[in-house]
Amino acid sequence: MRARAFCPGHVTGFFEICKEKDLLSTGSRGAGMCLTLGATSEVDIADSDRQDFRVFIDGERNEAEVTRAVLRHLIGKDKKNVEVRTVLQLPQSQGFGMSAAGALSAALATAHILGLERQRAFEAAHMAEIECGGGLGDVSAIHRGGITIREKPGLPPIGKVHRIDGSPDMVLAVVGELLLTKSVLSDPVKARAINAHGSKRVDELIQTPTLERLMTLSHSFCVESGLASDEVIEAIEATSGHGMASMSMLGNSVFAVGKTDQLKDALSEFGQVFTCKVDTQGPKML
CATH class of the missing domain: 3.30.230.10 (Ribosomal Protein S5; domain 2)
Structure with missing residues (x-):
C-alpha cells in the first residue's frame, strides 16, 4: 500500500x-x-x-x-x-x-x-x-x-x-555551514547558556504574545546566548530598516519578517534565500 x-x-x-x-x-x-x-x-x-x-x-x-x-x-x-x-x-x-x-x-x-x-x-x-x-x-x-x-x-x-494570530510572509536565508542540533544540545556549556537565556523569554512572550515581541526576544536571545556566529549577526544587521530578523535555532541561518523584497535583496548577499508564509494548516495527507 x-x-x-x-x-x-x-x-x-x-x-x-x-x-x-x-x-x-x-x-x-x-x-x-x-x-x-x-x-x-x-x-x-x-x-x-x-x-x-x-x-x-x-x-x-x-x-x-x-x-x-x-x-x-x-x-x-x-x-x-x-x-x-x-x-x-x-x-x-x-x-x-x-x-x-x-x-x-x-x-x-x-x-x-x-x-x-x-x-x-x-x-x-x-x-x-x-x-x-x-x-x-x-x-x-x-x-x-x-x-x-x-x-x-x-x-x-x-x-x-x-498560537499567536497572524500568517505573515517570511524570508529565510542560509548564511553559514551546517550546524548539527545534536552537537549543540549535547554541549553542557551551550545547554546552560540556552536555558539561562531562554526560560525568561518564554515567560515574557506569554505576557505580551505578539509577533513583534517574539522577534525582539529572539534577536536578544541569539546574541546573549552566544549561539549566533559573526556571519549570522552580520546578516541580521543587514536587514535593519527593512523589518525584523533573528537566527533560526539551531542553524547558521536567519529568518525575517517585514518588507519582503528588501529583505530578500539584503540577505541574498550572504547566501541562499527562500520565501514562504507562516503555515496555519498543519500536516496533511496528499
Whole structure:
C-alpha cells in the first residue's frame, strides 16, 4: 500500500531545554513559526518474510536515523518491507525543522496505511526526534500550527502550546555551514547558556504574545546566548530598516519578517534565500 503526506517546516526563535523521564513529556519551552515550506514523504509498505526499511531523501539513499526510529515506533517487529521517499523544500541542519518535517510526514503516511490514529504519528515523530537528537520542540509546534509559544514542554496534550494570530510572509536565508542540533544540545556549556537565556523569554512572550515581541526576544536571545556566529549577526544587521530578523535555532541561518523584497535583496548577499508564509494548516495527507 502507498500513501503521501506533507508536513510544514518550523523555525524556533528561542527556547529552553526541558528533559523529563518519559519522551512524550520531554521537549522544550520556546517560540517560533511553522512554515509553508516543508517535506513531502511517499511511503510504500508491503508484507514480507523479514523487516526491511529503505529511506531516500531527495532521491538519494539515506540512513535517516530519525525516520527509521519513527518506523520502528509505528511498525514494531512486524515483518514489512517499507520504502520512504522524502523530498525536502529547505536545507537540512539549518534550523528549518526539516528533520521533524521529514519524520512527521513519513509518520503520517505510515500511520494512514496501517490504520493508526493521527496522534500516533505525532507521538512517533516526537519521540524519534528526541531519541536521535534531531530536535526538541518542532513536532509540538507543528502539532499546534502557526506562530507558537510552547509554554509547557512535551507533545500536546501533555505539552501546552499557544498560537499567536497572524500568517505573515517570511524570508529565510542560509548564511553559514551546517550546524548539527545534536552537537549543540549535547554541549553542557551551550545547554546552560540556552536555558539561562531562554526560560525568561518564554515567560515574557506569554505576557505580551505578539509577533513583534517574539522577534525582539529572539534577536536578544541569539546574541546573549552566544549561539549566533559573526556571519549570522552580520546578516541580521543587514536587514535593519527593512523589518525584523533573528537566527533560526539551531542553524547558521536567519529568518525575517517585514518588507519582503528588501529583505530578500539584503540577505541574498550572504547566501541562499527562500520565501514562504507562516503555515496555519498543519500536516496533511496528499
